[in-house]
Amino acid sequence: MSAATNETSLTGADIVLKALRDQGVEVIFGYPGGAVLPIYDALFQQNDIRHILVRHEQAALHAAEGYARSTGKVGVVLVTSGPGATNAVTGLADALMDSIPIVCLSGQVATHLIGNDAFQECDTTGITRPCTKHNYLVKDVNNLARTLHEAFYVAKNGRPGPVVIDIPKDVQFAEGSYRTPADSMPKSYRPQVKPDLNRVEEAVDLLAKAKRPIFYVGGGVINAGPVASQLLTQFVRMTGYPCTTTLMGLGAFPASDRQWLGMLGMHGTYEANLAMHGCDLMVCIGARFDDRVTGKVSEFSPNSVKIHVDIDPSSINKNVRVDVPIVGDAAHVLEDMIRIWKARGKQADKAALATWWEQIEFWRARDCLKYEKTSKVIKPQFALERLRAAISGRDDVYITTEVGQHQMWAAQFMPFDKPNHWMTSGGLGTMGYGLPAAIGAQVAHPDALCIDIAGEASIQMNIQEMSTALQYRLPVKVFILNNQYMGMVRQWQELLHGGRYSESYSEALPDFVKLADAFGGVGLRASKVDEVDDVIAEMIRVKRPVIVDMCVDQKENCFPMIPGGRAHNEMLLGPDEKVENATPEDGMVLV
């Protein structure tokens, strides 16, 4: 250890702060407790790093995710031992599923107490091992700086993810030596960033020959940085091919572009899903053939040649066999694809492409997102259309969501022309994600408009974070589509369980307007169609935290929908479609 160390000795807590500064950290989200007091003390005595005090550790993780996803930086979290760490677990699992770079520091009881069932002790590294990309327990203060720097490297390189560093309290007090980031590279972890060019050439050849091609793009393109989205947009426009994005990929390709078919998957558009089903060449970039996307795997896009670009080799050939696997960073691969396409003078097959687009426009003409227009009740889609109109033309809008029907409607109706403006819990599906994530985005972009599109059930899972928003004067907007049901649960019960709405109706909801008031924010309600625009305008005008209680149609369901166990060409387009045979028996077991 000696060669690379600095001469001066620091306490573990000071090493933590110094390492965070050297990593360029400006904000951390956390909650103090006995086992992290030395770090909180060091935090108190400096002004470089801002600490945001959340009201629950889960929210610290989601806020850090919102911060990370809206900036492209690593989100940093500080929690105490025991319950602090266990409360963080949901957020860690969420960040792992959605590939969000997070470094979470947790306090631990003193090293000599580990394993003794000490007060607020838990086996943090044991509990978080399966829900982190990597984790560490630092028992020697001289390893602390190296471990911290390595954690940042691991969190953001390759497929990003959460990393936990568990630091016993005696290590925070102990004096030791510091190391610089450059001096702290991990011994083994070197993800492949540049692709095998032979494979890229093969892919470009296939692209040029395709008659019915489609780009299928996921969050990996967003994780690869804004340049990857620019390159993708450039390449898709060069080819003239259609492009669909996953829930996580929204914003990677401009939603306003005619070549975009909308989101695909379970609640994706008719044209995106049928184009996926009917294509002869699929170029998957930074997506992982998730079950929400594929539907019935054995009937997924049966006649296509599949190219899969991913930085994580374990994502390739996991759910769906592909023909051309390309391991690499999306930006690098796209750069190579564009270069080779140009150098070889490749051209799309114009005639075939025209026929393909004609087919796609025929599907698009079904207008699958249409809903019943009525003045009797606020349709949730209508509320979102009015919100969309109110924010159109602004590029400083960050949308987060909770999980459920409102999330899918937000994905369908909100326009994303740029990456990093859309944050939703895609993989884990964590209710309670949206408000803390909006707080994290607002911390990173103080003057932006950060809106959590929520349901009245989800929002109650982390409603306490209104208090955080008030404390830091973060003018986040909570836009609740209140139908008094756990809407997605009710929708499934309606489709698959004979309309027996077991425990999906919320009686005794709080008065959200009064609740906003109690927290010190602004509460607004719309219960009639003609109140919607005024409420949205007021929500945007007020520079304070706002809760909007949008009282929407209680019975509205989210369409299109591919029922579990069905293929892309077996979508339900609306409530009038027959649901009796919606789901085969083997599909019933799928969530």
Next chain:
Amino acid sequence: MTVRPASPAPTPAIERHTISILVDNEPGVLARVIGLFSGRGYNIESLTVAEVDRDATLSRITIVTSGTPMIIEQIKAQLGRLVPVHRVHDLTLEGPFVERETALVKVAGTGEKRVEALRLADVFKARVVDATITSFVFEVTGQGEELDRFIGLMSELGLVGVSRTGVVAMSRGPGGI
């Protein structure tokens, strides 16, 4: 849209693979590997681990697993992305390799059975590593099936207990791993 007629998917054959992994010898690395297998529902037929390079603090884990070719490929990719993993080698795919296992087999008895146990031990090239008037501990090294046969025979002759190492393996020839 045309729907492709449901082609009867042939059930892919289950293959047995021996995988050799070089990892940093650090706390939790074994838990990480085992957790990966249990968490994702992969099989472990045998797993051995020991430090093999003290200076570089590297350990070698040998895992015998089984699954369809797609699952085996997935297992290797999942192992490869663990941070402390340096290298993953599928010995089964990468050419000829040797595979050995050692067992300690305790047999108790007297008279004819005791003599027969000793005679069979000689046939299997098992060494006597402990002896009393009424018992032996044999050390036997070989392929798994060979050990199974020896232990099977001993069960007729007063088998008390068995301790086995699991498989260790190495590629043949001068190349590494």
